[in-house]
Amino acid sequence: MTTPFFLPDLGEGVHEAEILAVPIIVGQDIVEGDIILEIETDKAAVEIPSPFTGTVSEILVQVDDMSVVGDVLVQFSMESTSTKSTQVEKTDKRKRVVPASPSTRRLARELGVDLHEIVPSAPGAVITKDDIQTFAADHSKATEPLEPEQKKSTPERKIAIPTTLPDFNQWGPTERLPFRSIRRATAARMSRSWTMIPHVHCQDVVDITLLEAFRQKHKDAVQSTGGRLTLTVFALKAVATALKNFPHFNSSLDLENQEIIVKQYFHIGVAVDSPKGLTVPVIFDVDRKSIKELSQEVHGAIQRVRAGKQTREEMQGGTFTITNAGALGGNTFSAIINHPEVAILGLGQGRMQATVVSEDRGRQEHKIVPRLIMPIVLCFDHRVVDGGDAIRFLRTIIDSLEDPDELLMTMI
Amino acid sequence: MVMGDMETYTELLIIGSGPAGYSAAFRGAELGIEVTMVDPALLPGGNYLHSHCIPAKNLFHLTQTLKQAKQAAAKGLNFTSPAIDLTAIKAWRDQVIQATAANLITMAKKHGVQLIRGLAKFEDSTTVRLTGAEISRIRFKYCIVATGARPIALADFPFSADSRIMSTAAALHLTEIPSTLLVVGGGPTGIEIGSLYATFGSRVTLAEKSKQLLPGVDRDLVAPVEKRLAQLFTDIKLNTQVAISQEFFNEVEVTFKTGSTSSKHRFDRILVAVGLAATTDSLGLEQIDITVDGRGFIPIDKSQKTSGKNIFAVGDITGQPMLAHKAIRAGRVAAEVIAGRTAIFDVQATPIIIYTDPQICWCGLSERQAAENSIPYTTQKYSWKNSAHAQAMDTTDGFTKLLVDPENNRILGAGICGSGSESLIAEAALAIEMGALAEDLALTLHPHPTTSATYEATAELFKKTPAHT
Numbered sequence: 068m069t070t071p072f073f074l075p076d077l078g079e080g081v082h083e084a085e086i087l088a089v090p091i092i093v094g095q096d097i098v099e100g101d102i103i104l105e106i107e108t109d110k111a112a113v114e115i116p117s118p119f120t121g122t123v124s125e126i127l128v129q130v131d132d133m134s135v136v137g138d139v140l141v142q143f144s145m146e147s148t149s150t151k152s153t154q155v156e157k158t159d160k161r162k163r164v165v166p167a168s169p170s171t172r173r174l175a176r177e178l179g180v181d182l183h184e185i186v187p188s189a190p191g192a193v194i195t196k197d198d199i200q201t202f203a204a205d206h207s208k209a210t211e212p213l214e215p216e217q218k219k220s221t222p223e224r225k226i227a228i229p230t231t232l233p234d235f236n237q238w239g240p241t242e243r244l245p246f247r248s249i250r251r252a253t254a255a256r257m258s259r260s261w262t263m264i265p266h267v268h269c270q271d272v273v274d275i276t277l278l279e280a281f282r283q284k285h286k287d288a289v290q291s292t293g294g295r296l297t298l299t300v301f302a303l304k305a306v307a308t309a310l311k312n313f314p315h316f317n318s319s320l321d322l323e324n325q326e327i328i329v330k331q332y333f334h335i336g337v338a339v340d341s342p343k344g345l346t347v348p349v350i351f352d353v354d355r356k357s358i359k360e361l362s363q364e365v366h367g368a369i370q371r372v373r374a375g376k377q378t379r380e381e382m383q384g385g386t387f388t389i390t391n392a393g394a395l396g397g398n399t400f401s402a403i404i405n406h407p408e409v410a411i412l413g414l415g416q417g418r419m420q421a422t423v424v425s426e427d428r429g430r431q432e433h434k435i436v437p438r439l440i441m442p443i444v445l446c447f448d449h450r451v452v453d454g455g456d457a458i459r460f461l462r463t464i465i466d467s468l469e470d471p472d473e474l475l476m477t478m479i
Numbered sequence: 480m481v482m483g484d485m486e487t488y489t490e491l492l493i494i495g496s497g498p499a500g501y502s503a504a505f506r507g508a509e510l511g512i513e514v515t516m517v518d519p520a521l522l523p524g525g526n527y528l529h530s531h532c533i534p535a536k537n538l539f540h541l542t543q544t545l546k547q548a549k550q551a552a553a554k555g556l557n558f559t560s561p562a563i564d565l566t567a568i569k570a571w572r573d574q575v576i577q578a579t580a581a582n583l584i585t586m587a588k589k590h591g592v593q594l595i596r597g598l599a600k601f602e603d604s605t606t607v608r609l610t611g612a613e614i615s616r617i618r619f620k621y622c623i624v625a626t627g628a629r630p631i632a633l634a635d636f637p638f639s640a641d642s643r644i645m646s647t648a649a650a651l652h653l654t655e656i657p658s659t660l661l662v663v664g665g666g667p668t669g670i671e672i673g674s675l676y677a678t679f680g681s682r683v684t685l686a687e688k689s690k691q692l693l694p695g696v697d698r699d700l701v702a703p704v705e706k707r708l709a710q711l712f713t714d715i716k717l718n719t720q721v722a723i724s725q726e727f728f729n730e731v732e733v734t735f736k737t738g739s740t741s742s743k744h745r746f747d748r749i750l751v752a753v754g755l756a757a758t759t760d761s762l763g764l765e766q767i768d769i770t771v772d773g774r775g776f777i778p779i780d781k782s783q784k785t786s787g788k789n790i791f792a793v794g795d796i797t798g799q800p801m802l803a804h805k806a807i808r809a810g811r812v813a814a815e816v817i818a819g820r821t822a823i824f825d826v827q828a829t830p831i832i833i834y835t836d837p838q839i840c841w842c843g844l845s846e847r848q849a850a851e852n853s854i855p856y857t858t859q860k861y862s863w864k865n866s867a868h869a870q871a872m873d874t875t876d877g878f879t880k881l882l883v884d885p886e887n888n889r890i891l892g893a894g895i896c897g898s899g900s901e902s903l904i905a906e907a908a909l910a911i912e913m914g915a916l917a918e919d920l921a922l923t924l925h926p927h928p929t930t931s932a933t934y935e936a937t938a939e940l941f942k943k944t945p946a947h948t
Contacts, residue, residue: 131821166914193914
């Protein structure tokens with residue numbers, strides 16, 4: 068008896084996954100709980116344990132395949148021979164050699180086309196490259212949703228549709244690299260955000276001289292508890308405070324119902340530059356955690372992302388995002404909002420700059436002094452909030468960061 | 480000088496520098512991967528270049544010349560009997576090997592592949608320890624295991640240099656032409672090397688434990704060879720087990736056991752050709768938890784991947800069929816997969832050649848495979864008796880055979896027995912890979928007079944009214 072193993076439901080909003088590794092082979096005996104597949108969704112890499120004990124009779128996927136929830140990935144044979152004949156018939160059909168030249172077969176692999184699915188021009192005729200290309204084109208058309216509403220819900224498909232490009236090899240050698248997993252998910256999200264949201268960027272600078280002194284003073288103590296006291300940690304706290312004062316920045320726009328959904332929790336995403344691409348783990352309930360706790364959590368999340376060990380759960384539920392380009396040496400930049408959030412805060416690198424400081428000693432005195440100045444940018448969705456709110460929101464954050472005492476005092 | 484614990488990192492580590500290893504290395508480098516290849520041998524090339532295929536084919540070429548000179552006498556062309564200079568033969572052989580190895584080194588340099596001499600053993604799934612090398616440890620992201628296979632010795636008599644009990648590698652060194660030679664094993668290697676010695680003048684006895692020579696090969700392909708071997712060899716003992724009793728300074732005593740009878744015999748030398756075992760013993764595979772089959776070979780999937788996530792295996796270490804051309808493709812596939820491409824080993828017709836006299840080769844479906852897997856086929860054979868070219872080459876006992884799909888005459892397999900057939904089989908491989916019909920082969924113009932024209936003639940036989948009958 069054979070039992071199919073389907074791609075399980077991977078949680079909210081995740082319909083497809085890329086097969087990262089297939090650590091099993093046909094004929095291998097599997098015990099329930101053994102890892103049989105490693106997959107990656109656009110949120111995280113997951114190891115899938117076998118729900119059965121049995122022998123692998125057929126593996127229907129290979130590395131780099133995209134599978135949709137409900138696809139049969141692996142066939143297990145359980146100890147019983149009663150239904151063997153039907154199974155043999157099934158596999159025979161798949162195993163039957165489809166006549167096609169080696170280069171045609173390679174094209175089919177590259178386009179993800181199963182030769183068995185192609186109907187040749189005449190019964191028994193050789194499959195040609197044209198057949199493959201026609202099939203691939205028809206196939207992508209067929210899966211393209213017709214309703215505009217549906218289109219919006221699966222814009223990834225749009226990106227998958229090939230656009231006509233010139234033959235770049237005519238100007239010099241090129242190399243074709245796969246466009247998939249996190250890279251592809253990032254492309255889809257960025258396109259969606261950029262095309263849907265009217266972005267406005269609000270630039271300013273923060274004098275973090277005092278904050279940096281405070282950070283230097285406490286960072287070793289935090290480090291000894293397994294955390295890293297970075298600027299992002301203070302920014303998290305400052306943002307949580309600002310969000311409480313300006314709840315619209317902690318919302319999502321529900322166009323369908325014509326409502327603004329204001330969230331009463333403060334889960335803030337931190338953009339992490341990982342070897343696989345941009346990943347945004349979410350730090351939950353930032354408002355209810357101490358600086359020390361946040362130092363540990365952010366550090367832990369970054370470590371997990373860099374090792375590819377982040378879980379799906381910690382990649383969703385964010386209400387706002389912080390991206391800190393400072394550690395990499397970035398100065399001013401603009402950011403793209405992490406939809407369905409409505410704003411994102413970007414931090415640049417703090418650099419010593421000559422700054423005019425005013426002091427009131429009976430009369431106004433101006434001095435030029437070296438101060439540690441950090442660029443800061445707030446990008447917001449102008450459909451939901453206006454420039455005035457944005458400046459007030461950003462001012463709250465700047466004030467908190469310029470004065471650690473202020474940060475502690477105003478912290479809600 | 481005492482070296483510290485020198486450690487290095489590489490993106491792709493390849494263990495073994497035979498055809499499987501070097502093809503993976505060069506393809507990987509072409510695709511922009513940083514590659515290091517490790518092998519305990521002084522020069523790259525593996526058993527293929529140094530101790531098996533290439534030396535064997537060099538000697539085969541010489542014995543063919545000898546044979547043709549003898550046959551020429553019957554046609555009015557007489558040579559004086561040949562003088563065999565073993566030292567000169569060895570020098571020629573070494574020169575061929577060294578030129579090929581030097582070329583591999585040049586290719587490695589050109590591709591930026593680092594070659595390290597040393598014996599690698601896994602410490603974990605990202606580290607190997609090296610012995611016999613300056614660098615003591617290599618960390619890697621991916622590893623391709625290509626350590627191959629080596630000849631199995633008989634019980635209690637492990638192979639050693641200067642022994643009269645020879646492995647295939649030692650036999651191909653051809654240090655002397657013994658007056659009597661016992662070949663243990665009637666597979667391709669035993670018959671090939673036994674034939675070499677017999678042609679050079681040894682009296683060769685062959686013992687095979689099963690009931691036939693070349694078990695596993697279609698019997699019709701073997702039949703002409705069996706006839707010739709009956710003449711070439713002094714004796715062929717089937718259903719016979721061999722046990723070595725004792726090695727003397729100038730001969731070896733063995734016991735033959737056929738059924739319930741046993742007898743003792745003495746031979747100048749013995750060639751043990753009972754098969755190949757996976758070279759996995761020194762690898763420390765247990766450290767990385769890789770699935771290995773009962774005989775030590777590493778199972779792989781179509782992308783050459785082992786059960787270890789970042790570990791690939793290519794070549795003889797993955798089991799039968801053990802062929803350099805299969806290994807070369809497998810190596811490239813592994814490198815391409817590591818480079819992120821969608822490559823698999825999807826060869827439909829692997830050509831197999833046995834260098835007997837006459838040569839046997841086949842590719843694609845064999846009648847034996849068809850029978851084992853209940854695959855329907857129809858077949859036609861064309862005897863080389865009808866080929867003027869085969870007559871000129873004294874190989875009229877040969878034939879060309881095609882297996883086709885009964886539904887549409889699509890070519891599924893081909894087999895040839897006949898002199899020079901090793902150069903013919905690639906055409907059938909192309910036909911199968913392209914999905915050609917017998918009709919396509921029949922309509923392709925083949926030059927006359929050549930034995931390649933027998934393809935056209937065989938393909939014609941599938942028509943209701945063939946041109947030649």
